[in-house]
Structure formats: C-alpha cells, structure tokens
Amino acid sequence: MSDVYIDPSPVNFQAFKDLPRDEPIHMLNLLLYRDLAEYPEGHEHHGNGWSGRRAYEEYGKTSGPIFRRVGGSIVWRGAFQTMVTGPDDRQWHDGFVAQYPNSGAFFEMIKDPDYQKAVVNRTAALVDSRLIRFKPGEGGDGFG
Template structure:
C-alpha cells in the first residue's frame, strides 16, 4: 500500500505555481495509525497515544496559527463507506479547510510554532490526502 503523509517536491511545486491571491479549499482525508509513531525522545513518544489522539494534539497546537492566518473548517465528517473508488481504501476522517489565499497557507507552514506542532500530524497518520480546490459557487445543482 502506498502511503502519503507529506507532499512530494513535484506536487508542492505545482501547488506553489497556482494563483496565490484567491480563496482556496483544502480537502483532507485522514487514516490514523493504531499507535502514534513519535520520534525517539519526543515529549509524547512514551505516552502510548493512538494516532487519533496525536492528531487531536496537532489540532490543538496548530489551531491558533491556522485561525491567525484566516483559516477555518467549512466541512468535517467521519468516513462511512466507499461509494466510488477502490474497495480497499478507507479513511477515518475528512475535512475541508478554507484559507483566504495560498499565501495564508504558506504563512502557516512557515511558522516555527506550526513546524513544532506538525510532528504530531506525522506521528498520527499512516496515510492521508491533501488536495487543493479553487473555491466555486455552492447551490442546488451539480
């Protein structure tokens, strides 16, 4: 099984090449580890946390930075079943984060406090997806 936690250099370069002055939505799909995998010596390494608990710590420690740059969660849900897609692919949770622009996202990930917090995300996840979407008009039609 391929596992994705961080963007590849090519994917991150493509993200950086997109317009930076428009609102964006980031779809996050999360698959937690049974037990968080912290680096040896990390303050949480010996706590026996689940991946879900480590991700909660990531949310708690990165949340103030996310909000400061103008981010908000516009949708959140718990996975139930695959309707269209590979039968063997499952997720635990998903959410859509909205940023006022990609500059806000870059500001967040460059923040030293965020960089300390992201170790919790890495420890928490066995697999994930992060996809950028341009904001569109919501309504009744497809």
C-alpha cells in the same frame, strides 16, 4: 494497501506553489490514523501510548491558533462511512475542508516555527492522508 502519503512530494508542492496565490483556496484533507502514534525518539510524546487519533487531536490543539491567525477556517467536516466509488481497500477515518483566504496564508502557517513543532503530531498520527487543493465554487441544488 496502495501507496501511502503523509507529506507532499517536491513535485506536488511545486505544482501547488505555481498556482495563483491571491485567491481563496479550499484544502480537502482525508485522514487515516495509525492505531498507535509513532513519535520520533526523544520527542516529549514518544512512548506515551497515544492513538493516532489522539495525536491528531494534539496537532489540532497546537496548530489551531496559527491556523486561525492566518485566516483559516473549517468549512466542512465528516467521519468516513463507506467507499461508494473508488478502490474497495481504501478507507479514511475523517475528512474535512479547510479554507484559507489565499495560498500565502497557507505558506505563512507552514513556515511558522510553532506550526513546525505542532506538525510532528500530524506525522506521528497518520498512516496515510490526502491533501488536495480546490478553487472554491458556488454551492447550489444541482451537480452542474
């Protein structure tokens, strides 16, 4: 398997912060779950036998109120079926697009103390992920 990513690198996060902060953003999330969640020693869920998917569900449950409070919503969600264009060894379990009113809302969410507790579930759940920021565009009936 190629390199794996759970959290942004300092360079990538700085690039995110350098983009405009006053316009809506879409965040594409690609998720690959661990077979067995890996919680840190001493965490309330350590050793409970949860799958990665179950730990991610806990992340959704505990982060959801904060996500909604800052104005976030899910605009698309899907379950992976097959790689059409891309490396044969790359697969994902789930994907979704989260919409935020602006990047300030995203920063507000990740700085929230309750979110920082919730995100431990995300880290425990995932063996690999991608988080990619897009500027929303118009939908339509063509590719251009």
